Amino acid sequence: MALLRVRLKVVVTVTMVNVFLFLLIARHSGWDKGFQDNVRLATKPFWSKMMPSPGYWNLQQQILDFRHNPILANHSTAADLPDWLNDFLLYMNCRYYPILVDQPDICRDPPFLLLAVKSQAPHFDRRQAIRQSWGRVGLVANRTVVTIFLLGRAMAGDYHPDLSAMLSYESERHKDIIQWDYRDSFFNLTVKEVLFLEWIQTRCPSASFIFKGDDDVFVNTYAILKYLAGLSETKSDELFVGDVITNAGPHREKKIKYFIPESIFIGVYPPYAGGGGYLFSARVAARLHVISPRVALYPIDDVYTGMCLSKAGLVPQNHKGFKTFNIEEKYRANPCTYKGLILVHPRTPQEMIQIWSWLNQSDLNCQ
Ligand SMILES: *[C@@H]1O[C@H](CO)[C@@H](O)[C@H](O)[C@H]1NC(C)=O
Numbered sequence: 146m147a148l149l150r151v152r153l154k155v156v157v158t159v160t161m162v163n164v165f166l167f168l169l170i171a172r173h174s175g176w177d178k179g180f181q182d183n184v185r186l187a188t189k190p191f192w193s194k195m196m197p198s199p200g201y202w203n204l205q206q207q208i209l210d211f212r213h214n215p216i217l218a219n220h221s222t223a224a225d226l227p228d229w230l231n232d233f234l235l236y237m238n239c240r241y242y243p244i245l246v247d248q249p250d251i252c253r254d255p256p257f258l259l260l261a262v263k264s265q266a267p268h269f270d271r272r273q274a275i276r277q278s279w280g281r282v283g284l285v286a287n288r289t290v291v292t293i294f295l296l297g298r299a300m301a302g303d304y305h306p307d308l309s310a311m312l313s314y315e316s317e318r319h320k321d322i323i324q325w326d327y328r329d330s331f332f333n334l335t336v337k338e339v340l341f342l343e344w345i346q347t348r349c350p351s352a353s354f355i356f357k358g359d360d361d362v363f364v365n366t367y368a369i370l371k372y373l374a375g376l377s378e379t380k381s382d383e384l385f386v387g388d389v390i391t392n393a394g395p396h397r398e399k400k401i402k403y404f405i406p407e408s409i410f411i412g413v414y415p416p417y418a419g420g421g422g423y424l425f426s427a428r429v430a431a432r433l434h435v436i437s438p439r440v441a442l443y444p445i446d447d448v449y450t451g452m453c454l455s456k457a458g459l460v461p462q463n464h465k466g467f468k469t470f471n472i473e474e475k476y477r478a479n480p481c482t483y484k485g486l487i488l489v490h491p492r493t494p495q496e497m498i499q500i501w502s503w504l505n506q507s508d509l510n511c512q
């Protein structure tokens with residue numbers, strides 16, 4: 146009780162002293178008279194909004210000042226960011242890595258359709274299943290198809306076994322591996338995208354259409370070719386189709402693998418096609434290649450491609466045949482289901498080969 150009374154006394158005393166000081170200062174500075182008389186306006190603004198300087202040197206200096214501003218800098222490397230995100234931020238200005246394995250002549254006869262599959266070094270079985278099924282190269286439905294696999298490096302530092310000898314055997318044998326010298330990880334898939342856009346322009350600029358997708362999807366190549374054959378010229382020029390996601394944004398819950406805090410990204414994602422697979426024209430590929438240096442890397446590759454499309458003034462089109470979130474269980478074992486689809490995710494290597502064999506059954510009787 147005594148303690149409470151002492152506290153009360155202290156609070157009352159402090160409040161009274163504050164009121165007294167306020168009155169004293171207010172009187173002194175004339176607030177109670179019309180304070181405007183006493184205010185002197187500065188002739189020069191004390192603070193001006195930071196604008197990019199027209200002087201080249203000044204602009205460079207502003208960029209350096211901004212980059213080394215300790216408050217801004219510490220903002221983006223806050224201790225509570227997940228490790229992968231700190232790692233991403235550290236490398237987000239690196240877009241170019243040397244190519245380790247290339248197939249410079251693979252498009253000497255420009256294919257009608259280039260199938261580019263995002264793979265990883267250990268996924269030998271997935272690549273082989275794709276070669277034996279939907280990624281079969283050569284003439285498909287009287288159209289030329291070329292398949293390549295896009296790889297980074299499986300680093301020893303990430304405890305990957307050393308598969309380099311097997312990979313070089315595979316590459317010798319099939320001549321369809323493209324590999325760059327950077328750490329292949331989920332959050333570096335955007336690097337793969339940027340390097341691939343560059344690769345198309347140097348190695349395969351005349352492929353009419355490009356499909357880019359994962360190595361765990363089934364693709365009905367016949368359905369793609371049929372769909373392309375039915376497009377008007379203007380439509381096919383600006384083509385970018387897939388399973389389009391609109392009004393999405395980053396996950397804000399820390400427990401989710403893809404968590405991205407507001408200190409890194411604010412806003413809604415532009416419409417983007419799910420990274421399981423999408424189809425686009427050579428012209429769109431060229432436009433993405435031009436625009437991508439003007440779009441800051443983002444750790445999620447399909448979102449990044451959506452950002453580039455948006456910057457280029459293009460809108461991805463949705464197509465019901467791209468099932469990146471799978472199909473209902475009861476339809477999965479029915480061969481007829483796959484006739485009308487373009488893509489289903491996910492499928493194992495064995496399932497890929499099985500579904501492919503279903504597509505080619507001449508006695509298949511589907512309505
Ligand atoms: C920003 O981070 C650096 C390096 O971690 C540290 O030395 C500096 O004190 C930090 N500055 C502020 C304002 O937190």
Ligand SMILES: *[C@@H]1O[C@H](CO)[C@@H](O)[C@H](O)[C@H]1NC(C)=O
Pocket residue numbers: 287
């Ligand atoms: C196959 O394609 C070539 C060239 O694209 C064309 O000249 C030919 O008529 C086609 N053949 C059939 C059977 O459609």
Ligand SMILES: *[C@@H]1O[C@H](CO)[C@@H](O)[C@H](O)[C@H]1NC(C)=O
Pocket residue numbers: 229232233236326327328329330331332333336
């Ligand atoms: C991306 O690749 C670079 C270069 O190999 C690597 O240093 C970095 O750790 C990778 N980033 C992520 C998020 O894996």
Ligand SMILES: CC(=O)N[C@H]1CO[C@H](CO)[C@@H](O)[C@@H]1O
Pocket residue numbers: 286367504505
């Ligand atoms: C309809 C269809 O898929 N036909 C293909 C079946 O497989 C042969 C080769 O084994 C192809 O030539 C057909 O185009």
